[in-house]
Amino acid sequence: xxxxxxxxxxxxxxxxxxxxxxxxxxxxxxxxxASLVDKNLLYRSTAGGATRIEMLExxxxxxxxxxxxxxxxxxxxxxxAERCARLGRQG
Numbered sequence: 001x002x003x004x005x006x007x008x009x010x011x012x013x014x015x016x017x018x019x020x021x022x023x024x025x026x027x028x029x030x031x032x033x034a035s036l037v038d039k040n041l042l043y044r045s046t047a048g049g050a051t052r053i054e055m056l057e058x059x060x061x062x063x064x065x066x067x068x069x070x071x072x073x074x075x076x077x078x079x080x081a082e083r084c085a086r087l088g089r090q091g
Contacts, residue, residue, distance in 0.1 A: 001041050001055075002070065005063025006080040010045065010054030019079045 003020035004011070011019070017029045033053060036042040041059055045052050055063070067073040 002063040002066035005060045010052040
């Protein structure tokens with residue numbers, strides 16, 4: 001949950017897997033995301049036919065604070081920026 005907090009406007013499953021999963025298998029990532037959705041820490045939305053995973057702003061702020069406290073914020077933010085740059089080059 002704390003790693004997903006770097007996405008200000010939600011993310012696709014592939015984005016979450018790339019930034020948050022540290023090389024974990026897709027089925028494991030899917031299981032974790034589904035568990036967080038069941039706990040209402042993340043929620044699914046659909047826009048333009050695409051499914052996105054989002055979190056409420058208060059939960060995101062808490063997640064970012066957890067990232068900061070754990071010392072992971074800079075590293076996860078770097079992975080997020082690299083993912084955005086890679087998608088920008090493909091687009």
